[in-house]
Amino acid sequence: MKCEEFRESLGEYADRELSPPALDRVREHLAGCGSCAAELQALERLEEALRAVPANGDEVRWDGYIDRVRARTSGSRRFTWRALVPLAAAVLMTFGLARMMSVDFPTPDPRSLLDRYAFADAAGRAALEREAARLEPEGLAVLAAAMVEDPDAAIQRAAGRLLASRADEEPVRRLLLARSGEASLADADEVLIGEIGTEPSDADMVAPALEMAKSSRLFADSVRVLRKLDRGGLNRTAHGEIVRRVRELLSSDMPQDRELGVRLVGALEVLVVDVVEFLDVPDLGPQVLDFLRRRTSQDFGTDKKAWRAWFARKAGRT
Amino acid sequence: MDREASPDMDADLVLKFRNGEESAFEDLVRRHMRDAYGFCLRLTGDPAEADELSQDGFVLAYRHLKDFRGESTFRSWLFRILLNRHRDRIRGRRREEGRRAGLRREEEGRAAAGDETGAELRAEELAEVIRDRVQGLPDRQREVLVLHVYQGLAYREIAALLGCTYDDVKMNLSLARRRLRDELREHLS
Numbered sequence: 378m379k380c381e382e383f384r385e386s387l388g389e390y391a392d393r394e395l396s397p398p399a400l401d402r403v404r405e406h407l408a409g410c411g412s413c414a415a416e417l418q419a420l421e422r423l424e425e426a427l428r429a430v431p432a433n434g435d436e437v438r439w440d441g442y443i444d445r446v447r448a449r450t451s452g453s454r455r456f457t458w459r460a461l462v463p464l465a466a467a468v469l470m471t472f473g474l475a476r477m478m479s480v481d482f483p484t485p486d487p488r489s490l491l492d493r494y495a496f497a498d499a500a501g502r503a504a505l506e507r508e509a510a511r512l513e514p515e516g517l518a519v520l521a522a523a524m525v526e527d528p529d530a531a532i533q534r535a536a537g538r539l540l541a542s543r544a545d546e547e548p549v550r551r552l553l554l555a556r557s558g559e560a561s562l563a564d565a566d567e568v569l570i571g572e573i574g575t576e577p578s579d580a581d582m583v584a585p586a587l588e589m590a591k592s593s594r595l596f597a598d599s600v601r602v603l604r605k606l607d608r609g610g611l612n613r614t615a616h617g618e619i620v621r622r623v624r625e626l627l628s629s630d631m632p633q634d635r636e637l638g639v640r641l642v643g644a645l646e647v648l649v650v651d652v653v654e655f656l657d658v659p660d661l662g663p664q665v666l667d668f669l670r671r672r673t674s675q676d677f678g679t680d681k682k683a684w685r686a687w688f689a690r691k692a693g694r695t
Numbered sequence: 696m697d698r699e700a701s702p703d704m705d706a707d708l709v710l711k712f713r714n715g716e717e718s719a720f721e722d723l724v725r726r727h728m729r730d731a732y733g734f735c736l737r738l739t740g741d742p743a744e745a746d747e748l749s750q751d752g753f754v755l756a757y758r759h760l761k762d763f764r765g766e767s768t769f770r771s772w773l774f775r776i777l778l779n780r781h782r783d784r785i786r787g788r789r790r791e792e793g794r795r796a797g798l799r800r801e802e803e804g805r806a807a808a809g810d811e812t813g814a815e816l817r818a819e820e821l822a823e824v825i826r827d828r829v830q831g832l833p834d835r836q837r838e839v840l841v842l843h844v845y846q847g848l849a850y851r852e853i854a855a856l857l858g859c860t861y862d863d864v865k866m867n868l869s870l871a872r873r874r875l876r877d878e879l880r881e882h883l884s
Contacts, residue, residue, distance in 0.1 A: 496762040
């Protein structure tokens with residue numbers, strides 16, 4: 378094994394994270410390699426310096442700390458509900474009562490659903506999403522209100538994801554999109570649409586968002602949601618899911634899927650090189666060429682080889 | 696805090712609280728407030744913010760304690776709440792802060808190169824520089840570093856808490872250390 382490979386394990390070695398056999402291998406290597414031993418020493422020096430730094434200031438009034446927590450916990454729930462009522466009512470008006478459903482099961486309490494969903498594990502969430510499928514418009518309106526107004530981001534996210542689990546329904550789509558529209562007007566970092574995309578599990582929202590993209594009327598809003606979900610290296614799960622699904626669309630046998638794929642590539646700026654392949658496809662070529670020109674400020678016409686060579690050169694430079 | 700003995704006592708207090716004993720939550724706050732505050736202080740670098748953030752965390756814990764399943768320790772669960780809350784708070788301020796920190800580092804870099812190159816810093820000044828560099832780390836790297844170095848969590852515990860893999864923790868810790876070593880090179884030699 379080379380020094381480089383050992384060096385990758387030095388942090389784990391110093392942190393006592395290695396299994397005994399791996400620990401022995403690194404220890405053995407260190408005994409005979411001055412350069413790696415020096416690297417370990419530097420790491421340990423840094424660790425020592427970090428640990429020696431006290432936190433900045435410690436002037437908390439501990440005597441009043443619990444009182445302050447108590448004062449805040451005694452009123453927190455009542456305040457949340459009061460704040461939500463007007464908005465929930467407004468959303469309900471928008472929604473109308475048209476989708477009143479006749480169900481055989483009792484309708485779940487949306488607030489309890491949210492509380493449970495926010496801290497449930499994956500299996501628990503799946504069960505709760507099934508419960509959410511029985512929510513009536515009033516319940517959905519409570520979710521929408523919580524998504525925007527709740528002071529707790531975990532609840533906001535739970536509301537967003539529960540709504541996303543029903544994103545294939547037109548009224549829910551409208552609700553989601555109304556919220557994404559508000560987000561673009563308000564401070565986008567303070568509302569839900571700014572929150573999503575940071576957790577690996579947010580990748581679950583990619584599929585409903587892509588479903589929305591299939592409607593040309595909803596395309597722009599869908600792209601806004603997908604852009605929030607696509608945080609590149611910050612959330613490789615969601616980014617990977619978007620790339621995978623767009624690639625599926627590009628390689629589909631259905632012309633409308635390929636066209637949607639190309640539009641998404643243009644809007645999301647993923648898989649840019651992949652669309653070169655479609656330059657000579659009659660129904661897609663002009664659209665692809667237009668996108669490539671705008672994206673790169675280059676123009677190689679329909680010469681696929683020239684485009685690929687340009688992208689390769691560019692990749693080599695960065 | 697006696698961490699060895701605490702998880703059982705915490706579980707006991709959680710159970711009491713869920714059975715209606717409000718004072719059990721205050722005992723939980725009392726047991727964890729210094730730890731939580733210290734963690735928040737390392738994350739934010741600001742005592743007032745740390746105070747507010749740690750209290751936010753307890754308020755949220757209070758609201759959701761009935762849903763806590765005990766699959767992790769109360770401490771890990773609380774840290775997770777604190778981290779999420781911290782992320783919420785910094786989002787929106789992130790770009791501006793990053794820009795300012797970048798400018799500050801550039802200015803400091805120029806000042807150091809100009810007149811004090813190689814000069815030994817006093818311990819307090821060095822501590823300030825290190826705190827500043829830790830604050831300047833990308834969010835995920837700072838979170839992993841603080842959880843490991845200052846809160847003493849193992850890689851797997853951090854992975855569970857952050858909802859990422861062991862390798863993500865290892866990578867982020869390694870990147871944080873590499874960056875800090877580069878930035879603190881002249882002070883640590």
